[in-house]
Amino acid sequence: MHLTEDEKYMKEAIRQARKAWKLQEVPIGCVIVKEDKIIARGYNRRNTDKNTLAHAELLAIRKASKAVGDWRLEECTMYITLEPCQMCAGAIVQARIPRVVIGSRNPKAGCAGSILNLLDVPQFNHQVELTEGVLEEECSVMLSDFFRELRNRRKNDQKN
Numbered sequence: 001m002h003l004t005e006d007e008k009y010m011k012e013a014i015r016q017a018r019k020a021w022k023l024q025e026v027p028i029g030c031v032i033v034k035e036d037k038i039i040a041r042g043y044n045r046r047n048t049d050k051n052t053l054a055h056a057e058l059l060a061i062r063k064a065s066k067a068v069g070d071w072r073l074e075e076c077t078m079y080i081t082l083e084p085c086q087m088c089a090g091a092i093v094q095a096r097i098p099r100v101v102i103g104s105r106n107p108k109a110g111c112a113g114s115i116l117n118l119l120d121v122p123q124f125n126h127q128v129e130l131t132e133g134v135l136e137e138e139c140s141v142m143l144s145d146f147f148r149e150l151r152n153r154r155k156n157d158q159k160n
Contacts, residue, residue: 006079006101009033010135013079013103016043016056017142023048027081027146030056032064032097034076040064056080057088061095072096081139083110083132089118092128099129103139 003011009031016029020043032040042060046052057080065071073095081103084092089111092100100119102112111118112130119128 004134005036006131006134009038009077009079010081010101010103010139012038012041013081014135014138014142016041017081017139020044020056021142021146024150027142028056030060030078030080032060032073032076032078034064034068034073039067039076053087055085055088057084058091061091061097065095074098077101079134082106082143083112083114085109086111086116086118093118093121093124093126096126097128099131101131101134103134104136104143105132 012031013029016031017027018029020029021027023045025044025047028044030042031038040060040063042056042058042063044056045054045059048054057078060078061073064073064076076097077099078092078097079101083102083104083106085106100112105114107114109115119130121127
């Protein structure tokens with residue numbers, strides 16, 4: 001099977017998400033690509049770092065800005081396993097990222113269309129092209145499996 005460009009980079013975002021899972025973090029991963037090259041990676045570290053801001057997207061944006069030497073990421077594409085929250089969607093707009101590719105929707109917190117769409121507000125000075133559903137099943141199954149495992153672990157902890 002030949003992977004599309006989007007699938008190739010989403011696979012790397014999934015690899016990042018698995019790093020989060022190993023830390024017992026919600027498995028969300030992100031990569032930022034410029035000129036067909038990954039310039040930054042990130043995965044959820046909120047509990048590990050005890051920091052609200054340690055979302056995959058924000059960690060990747062910080063690294064990408066360092067790599068290009070600018071806060072503007074105007075020639076980049078971001079790949080995220082899960083639709084971004086309001087904080088990350090705002091950061092994507094602020095960083096001027098032109099295109100975002102998401103694996104699965106986030107009906108409880110998604111701000112790229114599920115609850116609202118901060119990536120496409122005409123009044124903002126930047127809008128983001130959105131591609132969704134890339135390796136969607138793999139991304140959503142990973143999250144479902146993680147939360148099932150977490151519930152089972154909590155049940156077992158209560159029994160002991």
